[in-house]
Amino acid sequence: MKVIKVDPEKCTGCHQCELWCGSEIASIGKELPLAINEEPQPVPRVYVEGKKYAIQCRHCDDAPCVKACPNGTMRKDPETGLIYVHEPTCIACWMCVMVCPFAVINPSPTIKVAIKCDRCRSMGYPICAEICPTQAMTLVDRKDYRKKKFTT
């Protein structure tokens, strides 16, 4: 399964991932000049935090949000392994928001659904990784990533 690997040493905190996620994914207008002025304000699914680190949903193998969801709104795509929100059935209980260990699920202030990254399921490549100017975010196989982490 492919995941977004974030290299904190390359992240400059430029917020471009948030900007592009907000306009290309979260907005209705789909272009920055239109998205900027939209109401309600689009909510990006990636967060640039702390000392410059961009974080989004990790699409956990054993996802706490899927377990916590009372009515099966939080789902795992059997083909890709991606965790996504089936918005029509979300009851805005925010259990997923509370249990997420990475705090990357956002209760939408306006449309009463949980908002989180679905790794751009409908697109060919996650937009944040595509536009990251320093390639701090890259799409890698989860197996490959673990090999890099533990075998050095």
Added chain:
Amino acid sequence: MEFIQKKSTDNAVEHFLAKAADQEIPLAWDRYEGQLPVCGFCEAGLSCRDCLQGPCISHPFRDASKKGVCGKDKNTLAVQSLLRLVIKGTMSSLDLVADLANDIVTGDTKPADKAAADKALKEIQAIFSNKETASMKELPAALSKSWKDAGVYPEGILRDLFKASQKLEGGVAGVEETLLWAFKTALLGNLAQQVQKKLKRSVFGDIAPTKLDVSLGILQKDVPNIVLYGQISAALKQKIAGIAKKAKVNVFGVCTDPLLPPYVFSPVTNYGSQEIPIMTGAVDLIVAGDQFVNPSIMQVAKDWKVTVVPAAGLDKEKDLNAFAKKIVDLAKKSFDNRADVPKDIPADKQTAIMGFSSETLDAAKVAKGLGDGKIKGVVVFSGSSNVKYSQDNEYVAMARVFLQNDILCISEGEASVALAKHGFLNPKMEGIECSKGLMGFLKSLGKNVPAIIDCNATEFILALAKAGKKATKDYPVFACFPEANRSIEVVKAMGMVAMGVTTYFWPSLPVTGSPETMKALSDVSAAKFGAKLHVVTKKLSAPEKAKLFLNEIEATPSMSGKDW
């Protein structure tokens, strides 16, 4: 270069793009693609680094970072992004006029009309000492009044430049006030440009419509070729041309004033493709000014063994005659040393007529033509070129639409060069289709009038207002900056709007992050000047952009009172 977007509609330039890709020579287009995606905050005008507490952004999607550290919100950030450009552009305009004035004061150039030169020099002194200039007194009374009522009447550098720049340093000015400061600064820049024209006339005489050739095909392989890049002291250009002529050395130009009588500096190409002439192998020496000159030409010049001489270095050349002679000698030497460099000069060459002015373009006829319905409107093309578009495509495609819809087209500066390369300034009009009505009207203006007329836009607009005895805002006259680039073009655009000419400017100015600023550019400008500066964010093709003008022209009340 991997993207499929067509880089240039200039066939001569296209030939070298393939060559550059083959030889892995990076050009402006490659660097542009490397820059993508650009910073969305800066593009929308939502960033600031005026102090060291930043850099700050106003994040459109996060509540936590809506304001900069000092409290500037998205509206302030955006309108100040515009002001910053205008300040730089006005300084560019002032530098041009100061350069020429200095050439006269030092005796490096002798004016043909000393009385007119002295008068213009007094105006320059007035600009630098906050006094009213003669040019301002010559403006139509209604226009002066509108500027005074709006608080934007140019007063000189102390207020219009220094005080305006302090709005960036802090203060509590809102969007409307900051926008008006931007107009005030822009009007100073435009005033400087008008005085520069007067000074140029006093030195070199009246500019007559001049026939010249443009494009890469004008370079010659058996003769040394000097190309002057950017804005260079007129006195130096004159001296280089004089010495070069005697030494049988060609002198051409890129992004430099082509007409300094009796000399002509035929444009080899325009801004976007300024690296390409070097790749022909026929350029032996470049004299590089500052404005409009890409630092990248140094590397490309090195690859082709071309000598580059900076025109305005830190060590100011005291003896211009000696400097000019040195340049011509270096060019000859370079030509000899470069005998082994293969020459690849495309055959592309176009004839153009440039240099119309209020004396040679009858504004009264234009006013009458608008009144009688012989022409539906006037569009003024200005600006340079921008790598974000297929080079020259916006000009060419829009011009084609206008010419077939009875719209008289004027162009100036780099816009003229772009259009000239594609035959629009050629009086033979080969391959250029004009509507019957426009053709007839162009013929009535005189002999050898091309489809598009090269004339200083401000001069033409003021002449039209005077001749037709109406305010500019009452004419269906529009300004079009389809491939704008430099800050001086932003100054020109703001000046057009202040004169009552509704203006369309592409690419979008860095104000798109602030709906309030975009609205002000429309509503405040319309209220104060009777014209708007349109910020179009929708992605449109060039013919669709032209349609915006046609819609506005059709919506303008008919001057004759008759239906179209």
